[in-house]
Amino acid sequence: MKKFVLIILLPITFIFGCMKKKTVDLIVFNAKIYTVDSLFSTAEAVAIAQGKFVAAGTTDEILHRFKADKMLDLKGKTVYPGFIDAHSHFYGYGLFAQRIDLTATTSFEEILDIVKKWADENPEGWIIGRGWDQNKWKQTEYPDNQLLNELFPDRPVMLTRVDGHAVLVNNKALEISGLKLNENKKFAIFKKDRFTGILLDNAADIVKDAANHPADEEIVRALKVAQEECFKSGLTTICDAGQKVRFIEIMDKLQQKGELKIRIYAMLDPEDESVRFINEKGIFRTGRLTVRAIKLYADGALGSRGACLLMPYSDMPETKGSILFSNDFYSKYCEVAYASNYQVCMHAIGDSANRFALTLFAGFLKTSNDRRWRIEHAQVINEADFGMFGKYNIIPSVQFVHAVSDMGWAEKRLGSKRLQNAYAYKKLMSQNGWIPYGSDFPVEEVNPLPGFYAAVFRKNFNGEPEGGFLPENAISRQEALKAMTIWAAKACFEENDRGSIESGKAADFVVMDTDLLNADEKQIRQAKVLKTFVGGEEVFSEQLNH
Structure with missing residues (x-):
């Protein structure tokens, strides 16, 4: 029984x-x-x-x-892995949101009206704005600071171009900064021996350093503003492309307190404090914050003609840009990074700058490797240099949306022949079989969808031009989605932790009202993020924000 x-x-x-x-x-x-x-x-x-x-x-x-x-x-509804922005200026966006917004301006006269109004409402301190782009004006020449000097003889003014690589300053700002024009002539614009107020790259950075001394409270506010915008757009991880140790430490403290929930992959600025951080902490990871990269700049931007070209600019044959620093400078930081297994992430726009960066990297990497050193933007490449990306496993970290933002004037800068090897994302992707996407916000929108759309259709978010801009370098929808999820994670050594919806990975995901893999063009342009989750926690809900 x-x-x-x-x-x-x-x-x-x-x-x-x-x-x-x-x-x-x-x-x-x-x-x-x-x-x-x-x-x-x-x-x-x-x-x-x-x-x-x-x-x-x-x-x-x-x-x-x-x-x-x-x-x-x-x-x-449709769910995707949390979107990852492989190249952004996270803190910079939050700080910019607290300054004068000049992105929609269509003339220098409009800028002056906006600046005067802001100055009346804020009667003390620096006058700081960002976002102007002379390429959108009827008169596409750089503005001049004469009127700024008349309006604000005793108050410093600094107005940064949309790309962040050029500033317009008045004489008071120049005086306070201590910048010596005779030592920085190649980074200053003159007309008939008179300084116009336009500074590029290295010289612009000197004035920026003088103008920006944020208190901790302002930094915290900027980070929280940036986080809110990212979550609205479905971003769960961002790569902050160039940051000071002080700001990274504040990010870490906010994350530990649960006030900053977004995941951050931070690239260090090239300075002595960064070297000390690397030597003391090595690769730094907390689960929400990773620091294992250093950001270098080979040149400036194409729109401000600071990008370094092999041959002169088609619309300004007296210049071809320049490499920003000495060979010793670049070698020093590459040596530090190589010894500590850090990434080097080199901004390079022009074909000369890209050749310089590729050659420099090749000297350290020697052969095939998994160090994942990156060239940020990789915007204009000489035909002979594409193969170096694959040979040395150098990652082209690109901004799909730059192609359609620049298309109105890119040919003027480069000429038709060079343009064929510019914004060549499909060709670049073929070198290693994958490619990460970043928006470069606040240069572009935080929203990653214009980038997805530009990658696939080679059009701006208004659906222009018909047939697409350089359409032979369009990529597929699957590839574009991978570029802002798993491939963006891989560009940061994070592909085993996030970037896809798989058992054991962080539960970062986004809910949308649109199937990006099957929707038509118009539906993609109208697509909305409904919810964003980080680590299984809902951090944004469209319903709760209306």
């Missing part, structure tokens, strides 16, 4: 055990989920526990295996 009972009870116990559901923190179901795993598979539901994805599958499978107090029925 005992044997009979045992035989009957064992199967019942086994069946009961199989039916028992595992408790998790959150179940998301009735969705279309692009996991962006190695097979680019889709799912309908996902289970999340302790901030990580546990499993993905059909709605029936997940609801059969798991239970949770928090259940999110998405009613057919």
Whole structure:
């Protein structure tokens, strides 16, 4: 009798055990989920526990295996891994949001009106604005500081161009900064021996340093403003491309207190304090913050003609730009990075600057490697140099949206022949088989969708031009989505922790009202982020913000 009972009870116990559901923190179901795993598979539901994805599958499978107090029925909405911006200026965006916004201006006269109004409302301190672009004006020449000197003889003014590589300053700002024009002539614009107020790159940085001395409270406010905008756009991780140790330490403290939830991959500025940080801490990781890169600049920007070209500018044949620093400067920081297994991330726009960066990197990397040194922007490449990206596994870290932002004047700067190897994202992607995308905000929008759209259709977010700009370098929708998720994570050595919806990875994801892989062009331009999650925690909800 005992044997009979045992035989009957064992199967019942086994069946009961199989039916028992595992408790998790959150179940998301009735969705279309692009996991962006190695097979680019889709799912309908996902289970999340302790901030990580546990499993993905059909709605029936997940609801059969798991239970949770928090259940999110998405009613057919689309889910993607949290978007990752591989190149941005996170703190800079937050700081810019507290300055005079000049991005929509169409003339210097309009700028003066805006600046005068702001100055009346804020009667003390520096007058600082950002965002003007002379290429959008009827008169596309640089502005002049004569009127600024008349309006503000005793108050410093600094107005930064949209790309951040040129500033317009008045005489008072120049005086306070201590900048010596005779020692910085190649970074200053003159007309008939008279200084116009325009400074480029290295000289501009001297005035920026004089103008910007934020208190900790202002830094905290800037970081929180930037985080809010990122979450609205579905960004869960950002790469801050060039930052001081002081600001990184404040980011770390805010994250530890739970006030800054966004994940940050920070590139250090090239300065002695950064070297001390690297030597003392090595690769620094907390789960929310990673520091393992140093940011260098080879040249300036194409729009301000600071990009370094092999041959002169087509619209200004007396100049071809220049490399910003000495060979010793670049070698010093590359040596520090190489010894500590840090990335070097080199800004390079012009074909001469890209050749310089590629050659410099090759001298350190020697052969195939997994150090993932990056060239930021890789905007204009000489035909003979593309192969160096693949040979030395150098990552072209690009901004798809720059192509369509610059298309109105790029040919004027470069001529038609050089233009064929500019913004060549498909060609660059072929070198290593993958490519990361960053927006470069605040130069461009925080929203990554204009970049996705530009990558696929080679058009701006107004749907222009018909047929696309240099359409032979368009990439597929899958590739564009990977560029802002798993490939962006890989560019930061984070692909095992985030960038796709897979078991064990951080539960960072975004819910949208649009299927980007199948929607038509107009639908993509109208797409909205509905919810953003970091580590399984909802950090933005469209419904809660209306």
